[in-house]
Amino acid sequence: MPDIIKLLSDAVANQIAAGEVIQRPASAVKELLENAIDAGANDIQLIVKEAGRTLIQVIDNGCGMTVTDARMSFERHATSKISEAKDLFAIRTLGFRGEAMASIAAISQLEMKTKRVEDELGTCIRIEGSKLIDQAPCTSASGTSIAVKNLFFNVPARRNFLKSNTAELRHITEEFLRVALVNTDVNMSLQANNKLVYQLKKSKLKERLVGIYGKQYKERLVPLELESSIANIQGYIGKPEFARKTRGEQYFFVNGRFIRHPYLHHSVEQAFQELLPTDAHPSYFIYIETEPDKIDINIHPTKTEVNFQDQQHIYAILKSAVRQSLGKFNIAPAIDFDVEQSISFLPPGADAPVKNPFDPKSSDFNPFESSPSPNSTESGRERTNREHWEKLFEENRDSSPDGEQGVIFTEGSNEQKGPWIFQFMGKYILTSGRSGLMIIHQKRAHERILYDRFMHQLESGSAPSQQVLFPQQISFPLSDAEIIRELKPLLENIGFNFEDLGKNAFVVTGVPGDTMNKDIRDLLEKILDNYKKNLLDLDQDQRVNLALAMAANLAMKSSQVLGREEMETMVSQLFSSSMPDTSPGGKMIVRILGPDEIEKLF
Incomplete structure (x- = not known):
């Protein structure tokens, strides 16, 4: 049998190595920016086109390279940072392996111009897929300019797996910011598709x-x-x-x-x-x-x-x-309005009138309403409260006529028409159904109702918009501003109206009709937060993602108290929705306890 193990060529070996080092355009951006920092540059420009697919260019005013170093920089494991293994434990530079440039050159069409301050002429090198095309002297500014064109041109499988331009540009921006946030003494700019995105001057961190x-x-x-x-x-x-x-x-x-x-x-x-x-x-x-x-x-x-x-x-x-x-800085815990607050009820004085808490004719009657749980540090007050309520029950035990003693639910009263309905713990709606006791999670039910409404508006573009009295100018971080621009047609479909002022600023002139009482900046930031979370976790369609974000942000809090009419409206709208049993996030909304299940409890 002939020998079958062969040594791979440098070009193939570099392509394999590139699979680990350069996973997407942002990976190349990271390596090039870090090289510029290591070269001592105090002015760095990043230029990208089509989210790095067709061009990634980094221009710096660093130390530049000699003719020999320029060529050696594209050899695997060629580096100026270390010479011995022990040097790995004294590294202060960002790069040290000598793999990045060889990996980038293996999967792109690359052109580099570099010159030291003391040299009259610089060096220009062109490489395609690890193959040296040309090397010659050239006129160049001091520093280094590297243009990476047609990334993954010879690895179509990797190119096909790239995300949308918007998503890839987001990754590039993130790599740019990671370098900019730690090198505040360096002027840095980012230009995408001939548009200046960031122009950051030397400054302090804040x-x-x-x-x-x-x-x-x-x-x-x-x-x-x-x-x-x-x-x-x-x-x-x-x-x-x-x-x-x-x-x-x-x-x-x-x-x-x-x-x-x-x-x-x-x-x-x-x-x-x-x-x-x-x-x-x-x-x-x-x-x-x-x-x-x-x-x-x-x-x-x-x-x-x-x-x-x-x-x-x-x-x-x-x-x-x-x-x-x-x-x-005196930052103390804030009240969490999503959590029902614990309130202790002190017993009334001896002369205070005592109401029967089980009087069904009382407007305050709610057999499912629980008294707040006392704090563990207030056990004395808890005991006093319990003794007080026990006295109430003892004093009023015989006050009801015979035959009605202990009745909690009544039917056919003048005050209540239709099936009985109650709110429990400020979180659940209890009502009767054909199959038994129906327990509805009110927040999830509201999310389902809102989600269906927003999906309809996104598909039809017929949402009412309320014009704000004073248009509000709002600035966002670049990544959020890009998402807003991307979602602008959909946001307008659900009632937002705004003008793009360029850079990261917008003027909001209209909002959805049911959000008038909300702070506009806070509303948009929370919608964006939910949208980005869904983007990472679910990778959903834009309309679905936005509807999910809107529903999650605008749904009522778990502790919100509802009146009878509000509960009846919610139940009616829930069972008119597309999926009344399940929230948009896939969680259960309705649980039915049948007669047999209830009997087993006793």
Whole structure:
């Protein structure tokens, strides 16, 4: 049998390596921007066309390269950053493997121009699919310009799996921001399809955050700072009242490098534990400085995963720093209006009139209404309350005529027409159905009703719009502004009217008719949060996604008290909807307890 194992050519080996290093256009952007930072540039331009499919160009004013270095930069494992294995544990540069340029050149048509300040002429190199096409002297500004054209031109399978231009541009923007947020002493600009998206001048961190996310962030952030022998921590955290439903504005940087670290993220969430509801996520921009030999960044090709030698200590330090910052700026837990508040009822005085709580003729009669649960620290008051209500029951036990003693439900009273209906715990609607006792989750029912309404409006474009008395100008972070532009026709279908002022600003002139009493900025931000969450979790059609976001945002709170007419209307609308049994998120709305099930309870 002949030998069958062969050594792969450099071109094939580079294509295979590129599959790990360059997964999408944003991966190439990350590598090129980090190279520019490592070159000492203080001015970097990023230019993309068609979300990086046809062009990714990075222009910097860094140190540039010699003729030999320019050519060597495209060889695999050729790097200026390390020479021995021990150097891996003293790394302060962003790149060090020597794989990125070879990987990018293997799957694109690439042109590089580079020149050092001391050289009269620069070097121009053209490569296609790892093959050197041309190398020659050229006139060039000091620094380096790399243009990556037709990415994945020779890997059609990878190109076909790319998302839409909007989605890919979002990933590119995210990589740009990760570099911009940590290198505030560098002028940085992003241009997409001949339109300037970001123009960020050298500034302090907070000014850069405001430049990226908008002026409203001046009031939303509090500084974070703590020094220790293990690590120094600084940055900004968002105030709890501005927490989001998505985790988009959460950044960790270690020694100038963006990282993902679930363990440290848990530390921050623990510090916010008593300040946020379970479905809210704080914003944070946290910068950790530690000795390079205390961390290992050589775990994954993207270098966004790291191991800390003193991981548990850093967890504790970070948690302490966040809590200290929250305490220093007097940030206390806010009342959660989604949770029924505990209210203690003190017994009335001896002369106070006593009402029969089981009088069905009373307008306050509600046999399913539960008294709030007393706090565990108020056991004395709890005992007093219980004794008081027990006395009420004893004093009024014989007050009803014979034959009616203990009757809770009555039929045919003048005050109540049709089937009986009650609200329980401010969360459920109880009524009778053909098959037994019907229990309806009111918030999910309202979501289903709203979802069907918004889907109809999105399909027909016939939603009423209420013009606002004073048009409101609102600025958004770029990623949110792009989503609004993308959704503009659909938002108008459900009643929003707004003008695009360019960059990240809009003027809202009209809103859906049933949202007039809501803060417009807060309304749009929450809709965007829900939309982005659905985008990540469900990957739904735009109309479905927007209808889900609107329904989730506008649905009533679990604790909202409803009158009889409101409950009857909700039940009627629910059973006229497309899927009355299931919420838009796939959760149960209605549970029916049949006579047999109820009998078994006793």
